[in-house]
Amino acid sequence: MQRVTITLDDDLVSEIDAFMLSRGYNSRSEALRDLTRAGLNDLATPADPTRTCVGAVVYSFDHEKRELARRLAAVHHHHHDLSLATTHVHLDDNNCLEVTLLKGSVGEVQHFAEHLTAERGVRYGKLVIVPIDLPTEAAAVRHQIHGPHD
Structure with a gap:
C-alpha cells in the first residue's frame, strides 16, 4: 500500500467526515478508498461500444x-x-x-x-x-x- 498526500478544502473534509460518521468508517483512509473505488466504477463503461x-x-x-x-x-x-x-x-x-x-x-x-x-x-x-x-x-x-x- 502506498501513502498519498492530498490537500482538500475544509468544506469537502467536513462532507467526508459526515460520510464517515454515517457509514461507520474508522478512518478517512478507509472512507476515501471506498469513495475512490465508487467514483472509478461510476466512470467506467463497457469497453466494446458495439455491445x-x-x-x-x-x-x-x-x-x-x-x-x-x-x-x-x-x-x-x-x-x-x-x-x-x-x-x-x-x-x-x-x-x-x-x-x-x-x-x-x-x-x-x-x-x-x-x-x-x-x-x-x-x-x-x-x-x-x-x-x-x-x-x-x-x-x-x-x-x-x-x-x-x-
Missing part, C-alpha cells in the same frame, strides 16, 4: 430556459430508435427531472446521453449503462414455443 445495453439517463433542467424543452424533445426524436420510455417530474415551478430509458449499442446510448446532458440549461446529468446479452434468434424462437426453461 448491446440498456441505459438510464437521469437529468434535471430549468424548463423556463429559452427553447430548452424544444431542444430536448428534438434530441429524443433524433434518437427515437433508442428510446424505450421517459418519465418527467415537476420538482418545483421551474425545475424538472427526467429519466429516459434506452436500449441500443453502448456507443449509441452514450452519444444520446451526451447530447441530452450537454444542452445549455441541463443542470445535472448522469448515465447508467447495463450491458446485456441478447439471446440468439434460435433461442428466442425456442423460448416462444417451449417457454423459458426448455
